[in-house]
Amino acid sequence: MMDLGERSQDPKNQDSAEGMRVLENAVVRLLKSHPFYGHFLLGFRRRLVADDHALGVTIGNGTPILCVNPARLADFSPDEQRALLEHVLKHVLHLHMSRRKGRHAHDWDIACDLAINPTIADLPPQAALPRKVKLEEGLAAEEYYRQLARPFDVGNLEGRGFGDATRDPGQAVEAGEEQQPGNEAANLRTLDDHQVWAEADSTPQGLAEEVVRSMMREAYRKSSGEVPGDLRPLVEGMLAPSPIPWKQVLRQFIATAGRVGRRSTWKREHRRFAHETPGTRKRQRLHLLVGVDVSDSTNIGELRETFARELAQIARGRDSRITVLYAGSRIQRIDNFVGSPAVVEVFEGGGFTDLRPVFDHARSMQPRPAAVIYLTDGIGPAPETMEFPTLWVLTRDGEKPAPWGVELRLDI
Numbered sequence: 276m277m278d279l280g281e282r283s284q285d286p287k288n289q290d291s292a293e294g295m296r297v298l299e300n301a302v303v304r305l306l307k308s309h310p311f312y313g314h315f316l317l318g319f320r321r322r323l324v325a326d327d328h329a330l331g332v333t334i335g336n337g338t339p340i341l342c343v344n345p346a347r348l349a350d351f352s353p354d355e356q357r358a359l360l361e362h363v364l365k366h367v368l369h370l371h372m373s374r375r376k377g378r379h380a381h382d383w384d385i386a387c388d389l390a391i392n393p394t395i396a397d398l399p400p401q402a403a404l405p406r407k408v409k410l411e412e413g414l415a416a417e418e419y420y421r422q423l424a425r426p427f428d429v430g431n432l433e434g435r436g437f438g439d440a441t442r443d444p445g446q447a448v449e450a451g452e453e454q455q456p457g458n459e460a461a462n463l464r465t466l467d468d469h470q471v472w473a474e475a476d477s478t479p480q481g482l483a484e485e486v487v488r489s490m491m492r493e494a495y496r497k498s499s500g501e502v503p504g505d506l507r508p509l510v511e512g513m514l515a516p517s518p519i520p521w522k523q524v525l526r527q528f529i530a531t532a533g534r535v536g537r538r539s540t541w542k543r544e545h546r547r548f549a550h551e552t553p554g555t556r557k558r559q560r561l562h563l564l565v566g567v568d569v570s571d572s573t574n575i576g577e578l579r580e581t582f583a584r585e586l587a588q589i590a591r592g593r594d595s596r597i598t599v600l601y602a603g604s605r606i607q608r609i610d611n612f613v614g615s616p617a618v619v620e621v622f623e624g625g626g627f628t629d630l631r632p633v634f635d636h637a638r639s640m641q642p643r644p645a646a647v648i649y650l651t652d653g654i655g656p657a658p659e660t661m662e663f664p665t666l667w668v669l670t671r672d673g674e675k676p677a678p679w680g681v682e683l684r685l686d687i
Contacts, residue, residue: 331468628655
């Protein structure tokens with residue numbers, strides 16, 4: 276798999292431009308027919324894939340990702356393409372991939388499809404629907420899961436657990452057994468690729484919720500509050516003030532940016548004990564880039580000191596390097612800290628704010644930062660897309676300046 280931005284470098288993908296136009300046309304149709312979904316989709320990073328599914332979605336390291344196979348997507352009609360996009364977006368809106376942990380993968384995947392598919396028009400004929408397994412519509416994924424999962428399922432969490440053997444012709448069939456939904460659900464398949472859901476394990480559920488909440492808020496604003504009726508209760512609940520403390524969101528975001536510490540590996544022999552003992556990899560330093568907006572709205576000592584104190588607590592005890600950029604319309608000062616910064620200073624800047632120079636600097640850094648954390652009111656131009664995981668730490672009245680990145684509101 277590879278990011279769409281890299282496809283021009285691979286000769287096998289020279290003809291992919293036409294295929295990608297299929298996706299872009301489908302996105303345009305979605306924006307026209309369902310503005311909320313269309314604007315929500317714009318916050319995803321796109322990845323070109325070559326598996327059997329046309330689409331797939333996940334949240335990897337705090338970043339929502341849309342996986343696309345252009346050739347397979349082109350096999351569907353325009354209405355089906357729009358329906359498939361709505362299908363995968365609903366999986367993310369309901370955080371289905373983050374809620375699968377510890378459950379039987381096949382049963383949970385089918386249960387999630389059963390929960391959302393009845394509300395989507397123009398789905399392909401093979402879509403899993405409750406009537407196909409003799410269940411009522413309108414249940415939550417957990418309720419479908421309880422009815423699909425057999426109490427004595429065996430096998431690993433990846434397979435169904437029943438095997439492919441057929442019943443012996445002389446074996447008696449218990450009354451009502453063939454009507455059990457679990458029997459029929461075993462033959463159902465998901466419309467999209469759910470294998471990529473495994474990547475969501477890298478993102479704590481609280482952080483995933485904040486990612487979706489941030490994207491939902493942006494889509495709600497850009498669509499002027501026009502939300503599909505079946506989504507309105509979910510959207511209204513997510514738009515309420517976050518119950519997750521901002522300090523927890525900050526900690527979870529940094530935790531997904533990179534892991535540090537010595538790790539055992541069998542790829543390298545231990546110097547003293549050869550192949551009998553795994554070697555160790557060198558401890559990797561966590562590089563973070565912190566941007567500080569020097570406009571008047573963030574030029575408050577208590578605000579910056581509270582933010583810096585929490586950042587220092589997180590960085591303390593791990594091998595880290597933090598680069599702090601003070602920027603307005605341009606970068607005005609650069610500080611580097613190994614370990615943890617003592618304080619993010621009040622720095623008089625003035626003038627208008629341009630958020631792009633901090634990200635330009637990030638691209639020039641060697642090694643590149645694992646993530647960008649930007650303390651700002653969000654008022655100013657920002658890049659259209661970004662390859663770095665980004666946390667927007669906004670002031671109380673701030674505005675998220677781009678559809679990408681995670682929003683955190685620092686209410687001091």
